[in-house]
Amino acid sequence: QQQVKQSPQSLIVQKGGISIINCAYENTAFDYFPWYQQFPGKGPALLIAIRPDVSEKKEGRFTISFNKSAKQFSLHIMDSQPGDSATYFCAASIETSGSRLTFGEGTQLTVNP
């Protein structure tokens, strides 16, 4: 059972454009929603995270939008740069579960110069 579904599987954006990646979850007990960024040959690294008590969180060019009633959250990358080309994973966990992160399937983002 895939508890966190992510789309699209791949995304190509022009430099300066907006990249949008969407995730939907099923378990209403989830209370922590991070996004991880993975470059080839590297491990995933935390990019930005949100709790369900806020609807939006912004850090630089990266914004998470959260819709609790729809059980959906999304990552927006403004002014996308070629250096943002990577695989992005959404994830969800229950904070008291020992950080058993359930990951989405990943989105391969390519930003063309």
Next chain:
Amino acid sequence: DTAVSQTPKYLVTQMGNDKSIKCEQNLGHDTMYWYKQDSKKFLKIMFSYNNKELIINETVPNRFSPKSPDKAHLNLHINSLELGDSAVYFCASRPPGQGAFGANVLTFGAGSRLTVL
């Protein structure tokens, strides 16, 4: 200076062999994990240890046996390797303070790519 280091980075072996992957973290974290990333890049948790105690054991064949000699190390031993075990295995760690927002940040190693022929 590497926060979470895994060895080896690459491992090529024959079916039926036994192999180990080692992980060490120098962050002072007390919880460590093993994740498996398959060929489609899907990440799935396998095990988690907190202060040398097993706290998460997902549905993983018992050919996989984690060992944590101390809270800075978590090794993964795999017996009787099968073709389907080919994947990238990631070690990760988390700081103490369950329930605190910042404590949910996992730091991943660079991965160990296992190829079973």
